[in-house]
Amino acid sequence: MTDTTTSPATPTPPTRTPLTLLGAGAMGTALARAWLAAGHPVTVWNRTPARAEALGAEGATVAASAAEAVAAHRLVVACLLDDDSVGEALADADLTGRDLVNVTTGTPEDGRARAAWAKARGARFLDGGIMAVPPMIGVPDSGGYVFYSGSAALFEEHRETLAVPAGTSYVGDDPGFAALHDVALLGALDGLFSGLLHAFALVRREDIAPKEFAPLLVDWVNAMTPAAHQMAEQLESGDYGKGVVSNLAMLVSGNRIMLRAAEEQGVSPELITPLMWLSARRLADGHGDEDITGVVELLVRRG
Incomplete structure (x- = not known):
């Protein structure tokens, strides 16, 4: 009797998008390790070769120059010191x-x-603002994510790859919006x-233990932060008198007490006086x- 039994075929591992990473500082290294762990070539x-070589020992291919690294793959991620560093690193690279x-x-x-610079050199462009610190990268449910803005087509094509190190949030085709969201939240x-x-x-x-006082601070701040939703509603409607609980006159009056208390405690008020x-x-x-929301009108420069 002929045995027609066949063994199940071994599943072919899914192909992972290869990518180039420029920059192996603390954040760049965390990003690289996350992609390597997920099977991405x-x-x-890195300008300082030793940092790149450390990643080479973990499976990355180390390029001798930024231009060589860019030539290796279509998807290129830059995580450098500042914008000037990006221009310098890519000065001799073919971005077509x-x-x-x-x-x-x-x-x-x-x-x-x-974005305009990249387009002139034949590349699609996506800007990103990382809302995480290196230890949060590649860690599921860490809460870390990255704002992205610019080419929607680029984002959609590489969404899964970009989501490997941290969550993704696409905030529009204006290339400046990722950085704008980033600095607004940091502010x-x-x-x-x-x-x-x-x-x-x-x-x-005073005889007040900081560790005992901290929970009170956390609870108070958590209770107050939903006020951002009311502020947003007032800003969109232009009605700063809508839903007011403590009006500006009351708050300004209360500020006098805050300043007196600081003076009595021997504390400089410089962190709170601008508002x-x-x-x-x-x-x-x-x-x-x-409501206090109207102070926004004093902050936004006209013209």
Whole structure:
């Protein structure tokens, strides 16, 4: 009797998109390791060769120059020091037909100018703003993600590859929008840290343990942050008097107490006075019945 039994075919591993990574600093190295772990062939270049060689030991192909690295693959990711570094690294590279994804930290105008520069050299372009620190890269559910803006076609084609190190959020075809979202959120974080530091300074000389005070800060900040939704609604409607709970007149009056308390505690008020000054200006302009959201109008330069 003839045995017609056949063994199941061994599944062919899915083909992973190869890519080039320019930059092997802390963030670049984290990105490279995430792609390598997921099975993507990675060619890497770094101005300081030793950092790239460390990734070579982990499976990456090390290129001798940025131009050589760019020639290796169509998808090119730049994660360098600043926008000037991107221009310098790619000065001698042939970008014709390449998909350039720049996750180097920059400004909105950096993104727009680099997009025009890339287009003139025959490349599609996507700018990125990384909302994560290196230890969050390649870690599922870490909360890290990257804003992307620019070529929608490029983003859609490489979406799965870009999502390997961190989540992705496409915010529009304007190449400056990724950086704009990035710096806007970082600006909010600076304001948050200013408030936290001022609060700790107030209790610093008292018999109040910082570790016991911290949970109160966290709970309070978490309770207040949904105010951003009301601010957004007021900004879109232009009605700063809508849904007001504590109007500007009340807040400015309360600021006097805040300043007195800081003086009594021997604490400099310099982290909190900028908003106080702006609030007082807005009040003096006749907006005492409105919410604090109207201060935005004093921040945005016209013309």
